[in-house]
Amino acid sequence: GEDVEQSLFLSVREGDSSVINCTYTDSSSTYLYWYKQEPGAGLQLLTYIFSNMDMKQDQRLTVLLNKKDKHLSLRIADTQTGDSAIYFCAESPSGNTPLVFGKGTRLSVIA
Amino acid sequence: DTAVSQTPKYLVTQMGNDKSIKCEQNLGHDTMYWYKQDSKKFLKIMFSYNNKELIINETVPNRFSPKSPDKAHLNLHINSLELGDSAVYFCASSKGLAGQETQYFGPGTRLLVL
Numbered sequence: 687g688e689d690v691e692q693s694l695f696l697s698v699r700e701g702d703s704s705v706i707n708c709t710y711t712d713s714s715s716t717y718l719y720w721y722k723q724e725p726g727a728g729l730q731l732l733t734y735i736f737s738n739m740d741m742k743q744d745q746r747l748t749v750l751l752n753k754k755d756k757h758l759s760l761r762i763a764d765t766q767t768g769d770s771a772i773y774f775c776a777e778s779p780s781g782n783t784p785l786v787f788g789k790g791t792r793l794s795v796i797a
Numbered sequence: 798d799t800a801v802s803q804t805p806k807y808l809v810t811q812m813g814n815d816k817s818i819k820c821e822q823n824l825g826h827d828t829m830y831w832y833k834q835d836s837k838k839f840l841k842i843m844f845s846y847n848n849k850e851l852i853i854n855e856t857v858p859n860r861f862s863p864k865s866p867d868k869a870h871l872n873l874h875i876n877s878l879e880l881g882d883s884a885v886y887f888c889a890s891s892k893g894l895a896g897q898e899t900q901y902f903g904p905g906t907r908l909l910v911l
Contacts, residue, residue, distance in 0.1 A: 717838060728830055728842025728853060772899050778838045784885045784905030785838055
């Protein structure tokens with residue numbers, strides 16, 4: 687079945703890079719997503735990558751996709767205290783099907 | 798053992814009808830959410846309830862009304878369904894307020910309005 691796994695916690699110092707990892711199971715997933723959950727808000731889309739891409743960069747965010755290993759990562763450069771949040775990885779199984787979410791990685795940024 | 802369950806899983810209905818989607822969580826969580834997954838599979842928050850009180854109410858047509866009879870349930874009622882309401886709707890729950898605790902998602906309800 688479909689499953690998305692993430693580590694639950696990550697702690698980094700302000701200014702360092704953060705790398706949040708995710709593995710998924712559906713090799714036919716067309717898109718993979720990173721969502722951010724900030725206090726007081728619902729999930730917000732951070733970025734996404736199409737399955738035929740290896741890398742996508744958007745300002746401080748870099749998404750790497752290893753389709754062979756079904757591994758997705760989100761790198762945040764120069765991590766700030768405002769980046770402290772829970773980050774969810776999600777895969778998009780083929781067809782008109784619901785997203786499948788990981789359980790979220792709590793990123794704590796230490797000043 | 799299902800943590801967050803939604804019923805029905807599929808819903809096909811005619812334009813103009815009124816329908817409800819039910820959500821239940823057995824995790825003892827205080828906060829529940831409704832999200833809409835659009836055609837690009839982007840997820841957008843619609844509502845959030847904490848201890849049966851509405852805390853997030855994004856710009857959603859008045860035809861959508863959430864109802865929380867108790868902490869374990871958050872139902873979504875939709876009046877006068879329109880074609881554009883066709884989407885996947887996710888329910889989720891968390892122990893505390895959004896951002897403090899991770900969310901657990903239901904399997905989604907696929908709504909198709911004809």
